[in-house]
Amino acid sequence: MIPVAVFAFRRPDVLARTLEALRGERIPLLIAFSDGPRHAADEPGVRAVREVLHAVDWCPVEIVERDANLGLGRSVRAGAGHVLGRHESAIFLEEDIVCNPGTYAYLSAALRHYAADERVFSVTGWTHPMITPATTRPYFDGKGECWAWGTWRRAWLGADRPAEDVMRDCAARGIDVERYGSDMPKMAAEAASRNLWAVGWWYHHMLSGGLCLRPPRSLCEHVGWDDRATTATPDGLRWRNPPLEPSPPVPMEWPEPIEHPDCPNLWRAAIGDPPRIPHTISPISGASQW
Structure with missing residues (x-):
């Protein structure tokens, strides 16, 4: 049983696209977290979102309707803890992440394959040409992901600590906190006031030497770039993927958990930082030391 958890707020039209993309994926359980309104103006959207969720009849559904507004960061942390308290692994989507057919099969197969490998902390269906190495195979990155991601109970332990x-x-511990970009410490400093969760997840990977499995091309796209979205990515439009190609088949052989050496500098280049040159390779995690 690998459920899919969806976090929704007040955009029923966007959520409907995300759910429709999951309809044919043979999902064994959908767990939906519906955040409460921040103020009266949000109430119609929140009600409409809940109507969309209650209309799902193509798989078993559990709906958690919150009376108060947690905001995305607190909603994800609480929801992930809730799901992984009952399931060994799960896949998580925000309401505006639309997946290609085959994404659930791909990610759930990865979660099963690496379930006992403590070097692997997460899997994701999202990547982008700016941060993808020259490869046609799945690859490992030392920076986690917050769009279309999956993880295990064992890896989530401690992930809800304050990012700073x-x-x-x-x-x-001597880990370069700007390894994947100078924006990360700034985001960590703002995480509490802006209710961000992803930067803490990224540093959780780095602290433990955990790796994230990424596909060679994106299996999903963020479709929520509009004036109703609340996002931690102010230049989000530049992170749109080119038109998605069909999802690759589930690999017959999965890669060994070793970070691709290009990943840190690809992330740094994507935000305009100069490269840093690794000088050793850790025999334990396979991650370059900086």
Whole structure:
């Protein structure tokens, strides 16, 4: 049983696209978290979202309707803890992530394959030409992902700590907190005030030497770039993927968990940072040390 969890707020039209893309994926269980309104103006959208969720009849559904508004960061942290408290692994989507056919099969196969490999902390269906190495195979990245991602209970333990605390622990262990970009410490400093969760997840990977499996091309796209969206990516439009190609088949052989050496500098180049040159390779995690 690998459920899919969806986080929704007030955009029924976008959510309907995301759910329709999941309809034919043979999902064993959909767990939906419907955030409460921030103010009266949100109430019609929240009600409409719940109508969309209650109309799902193509798989078993559990719906958690919140009276108060948690915001995305608190909603994801609480929801992931709730799901992984009952299931060993799960796949997580925000309401505006539309997946290609075959994405669930691909990610659930990856979750099963690496379930006992503690070097792997997460899997994702999202990548982008700016941060994807020259490869035609799945690859490992030392930076986690927050769009169309999956993980295990074992990897989530401790992931809900404040981002600044995890970043400080990284620094205390000699881990370069700007390894994947100078934007990360800035985001960690703002995580509490802006209700961000992803940067803490990224540093959680780095602190533990955990890796994220990415596909060689994106299996999904973020479709929520509009004035109703609340996003931590102010230049989000530049992160749109080119038109998606069909999802690749589930690999017959999965790669060994070793970070692709190009990943850190691809992330840095994507935000305009200069490259950093690795000088050793860790025999334990396979990650380059900086």
